[in-house]
Amino acid sequence: MALDVEAIRREFPIFERKIHGKRLVFLDSAASSQKPRAVIAAMTRVYTHSYANVHRGLYALAEEATEAYEGARVKLARFINAPDPAEVIYVRNATEGLNLVAYSWGIEHIHAGDRIVITEMEHHANLVPWQQLALRQGAELAYVPVTNDGRLDLAALPPLLADGRTKLVACSVMSNVLGTLPPVTQVAELAHAAGALVVMDAAQAAPHQPVDVQALGPDFLAISGHKLCGPGMGILWGRGELLDAMPPFLYGGDMIRTVKRYQSKWNDLPHKFEAGTPPIAEAVGLGAAVDFLGAIGMEAIHAHEQELLAYALPRLAEVPGIHILGPGLGERGGVVSFWLEAAHPHDIAALLDEDGICIRAGHHCAQPLHERFGIPASARASFYLYNDKEDVDALVAGLHRVVKILGR
Amino acid sequence: MSSDLYREQLLDHYHNPENFGVLPDADVDVEMDNPTCGDVVHMTARLDAEGRITAVMFEGQGCVVSMASASMFTEMAVGKTPEEVAAMGLADIEAMMGGVRLSMGRVKCATLPLNALKLGLKEAGKL
Known part of the structure; x- marks a missing residue:
């Protein structure tokens, strides 16, 4: 990885806490990011x-x-x-x-x-x-x-x-x-x-x-x-x-x-x-x-997120009934919105939460865009400098679990 | 393996909803949505001569919470007067759904069918 995520995570006190007894997998930085000690x-x-x-x-x-x-x-x-x-x-x-x-x-x-x-x-x-x-x-x-x-x-x-x-x-x-x-x-x-x-x-x-x-x-x-x-x-x-x-x-x-x-x-x-x-x-x-x-470097942060995206997109594509919105690698940043045939975005977010995974569900303040794609809402995972491949793995495993629970 | 919300009872209603469809010759016909999450419910209901609800049907799309709530609510509302429906609130919906405690984010989903029927009764002049 382009960044030392272990070291970066230690700069963010929030990663010391657990969510429902699980490791915090924060994939909602597109909504608002976590704060490093330096800022606090x-x-x-x-x-x-x-x-x-x-x-x-x-x-x-x-x-x-x-x-x-x-x-x-x-x-x-x-x-x-x-x-x-x-x-x-x-x-x-x-x-x-x-x-x-x-x-x-x-x-x-x-x-x-x-x-x-x-x-x-x-x-x-x-x-x-x-x-x-x-x-x-x-x-x-x-x-x-x-x-x-x-x-x-x-x-x-x-x-x-x-x-x-x-x-x-x-x-x-x-x-x-x-x-x-x-x-x-x-x-x-x-x-x-x-x-x-x-x-x-x-x-x-x-x-x-x-x-x-x-x-x-x-x-x-x-x-x-x-x-x-x-x-x-x-x-x-x-x-x-x-x-x-x-x-x-x-x-x-x-x-x-x-x-x-x-x-x-x-x-x-x-x-x-x-x-x-x-x-x-x-x-x-x-x-x-x-x-x-x-100090970390905006170029390095961008490269890190591109690397995560390259790792995530093919793995996400393997989730049954998933539809990923947006262009391919090279033309996009580290935000991945998708919908599942088996589950409403709310249910995806609620079930992932049980695994300590935070994603956004809804129209993400872009209703006309969702209308253009003919869907009322989507689920969105977004990456930042404190995310790594382990987080992507957790997301993908969580989505397979969602499909297992809500699919028929 | 899963929390309260995704236990068998609610998933059954989600996958095999009761009274799914449109009631012919309905006295109440109303559609309501939660634009922020994309849940939408269309409810139709019939009342007898004394003004009691005799049948309710719904169709729509949404999350497990809104759809299971709608399915269960079509059974629960039968036999009630419009005033009894108007007096119902979140606690009644939580009790109906097996005593779940809904998080803030899911309250709107769960109460959508109730709120839709209240609106429909009002629009039909029954309240």
């Missing part, structure tokens, strides 16, 4: 040693807290190769980041008759904000379809850009259901050539592979920290000149320069978009998370 310790240290509100106090403790909070922003900027840390906005999660763009940029720039293009593989977080923006502004919403083998049908994009009405293209960097890694750089090139802006949802991609905003070419990119070993917060990256020109999303303290009785002036980036007391310890924890991942 960094947040504990803020609360036990350096906590005060940021950007306000004129005392040593407040300065320490501000330094740690802003220091994390520099780490996060480096993590995504952002040219300027001021372009990194702290948000609650990727969902809030995408909503920020929809409300702040969208309402000013999307008008009746304009078109927003998204893809059929979007998570609801990168679908509903655009759907509602289109409804509100009287714009058109169009979908780039997904092929039967779960790839993005890129040939369908240029016709949607041809008439110049498309103002925005929103696309996931990695599908949270299919695992698909669509050709987002090409999407961005095509969209930009047609004068449209590009929003990328990197919530699923960023924990598992290098994400370089300058190489991928989006105008906005959203990340969820809790999926990449960090706490419950996220970041939105945007091009400085776009963010500068946008109105604030939330109003209140810290986002202002001056407030008069009947008018206000806004603070500089990134603070213009960070109204109110921010998640201070969380930001520091997220900084610790990207330090932790960076």
Whole structure:
């Protein structure tokens, strides 16, 4: 294996516990990942040693807290190769980041008759904000379809850009259901050539592979920290000149320069978009998370998951009556969604739980995608740096047991 | 080998459901789903002159919990008045299913048939 999983697991305290007396086999990192000691310790240290509100106090403790909070922003900027840390906005999660763009940029720039293009593989977080923006502004919403083998049908994009009405293209960097890694750089090139802006949802991609905003070419990119070993917060990256020109999303303290009785002036980036007391310890924890991942190496994590995928796919295919969604190796990340002829996804998840195996069952916040494949729900196993072949073996054995119990 | 939920009694109802199908000339005809899990149940029921439920049938698809609950419920509801059905809750469903304790995630599955019939009775003006 590309990674020393034994050593990595020791960094995650949760693996010390048992589930129903069994070893914890955690295969739901696509929903939210587990947390390493480094992150827990960094947040504990803020609360036990350096906590005060940021950007306000004129005392040593407040300065320490501000330094740690802003220091994390520099780490996060480096993590995504952002040219300027001021372009990194702290948000609650990727969902809030995408909503920020929809409300702040969208309402000013999307008008009746304009078109927003998204893809059929979007998570609801990168679908509903655009759907509602289109409804509100009287714009058109169009979908780039997904092929039967779960790839993005890129040939369908240029016709949607041809008439110049498309103002925005929103696309996931990695599908949270299919695992698909669509050709987002090409999407961005095509969209930009047609004068449209590009929003990328990197919530699923960023924990598992290098994400370089300058190489991928989006105008906005959203990340969820809790999926990449960090706490419950996220970041939105945007091009400085776009963010500068946008109105604030939330109003209140810290986002202002001056407030008069009947008018206000806004603070500089990134603070213009960070109204109110921010998640201070969380930001520091997220900084610790990207330090932790960076030390292991995003390339190495990606290679490790590819290796697990190559091991898992043929073994899973041997489970009677299994249907695996998504493309083959080389075009996908470490997320495997499937359904069984013998069992409803809920029953699969409940029976695997008895073996200490955690997977997701449902529509994974991608209802239109499941509809496109004609299924109401699926089961999903997802890999991360702390998973190994033993976990895959446990999953496969568990699925054989499910088929034995529920098959007829 | 398996937990409470997947014991023989429930699996029997899942594989060989009672009263599976659509009741002709039904007084109550209702469909309800749990969009988050994809469970869907279509329930039909008939009431007698005194307003008591005389027959219930269901069709649908879903997990063991929702389908076994629907199958058992078609038997349990017979003889009850709409008010008696309206007064039923999770505890009654758990008792009906042999005293299982449902986890939070499965409550919606188990109560889907009950909630569907309540809705159907209301829509039919029986409640």
